[in-house]
Amino acid sequence: MSLSIDHRNRWARLRFSVVGPLLASPPPKGELQQTxxxxxxxxxxxxxxxxxxxxxxxxxxxxxxxxxxxxETYTATQSRRARR
Structure with a gap:
């Protein structure tokens, strides 16, 4: 069964709400697994x-x-474009 675009977007938002704070404020070294x-x-x-x-x-x-x-891929792509 294929998910509609709306369902995929909802799942994407949920995933980002779970891991987004870790990207914005990474835990101290050695505490990622605990997090x-x-x-x-x-x-x-x-x-x-x-x-x-x-x-x-x-x-x-x-x-x-x-x-x-x-x-990281997006950041690298943007960095290469800025150097052009």
């Missing part, structure tokens, strides 16, 4: 159904690294 586990305990609102959900620390970690990779 993933702390976020895994929190209850979030499912972006489609509105039900309460929790995500595993490994899921949050995957979202974090994917988002960070995209952010």
């Amino acid at each position: 993933f586990h702390a976020l895994a305990v929190k209850v979030w609102r499912h972006p489609i159904t509105g039900a309460d959900v929790q995500f595993g620390a490994s899921t949050i970690e995957r979202w974090y690294y994917r988002t960070r990779h995209v952010q």
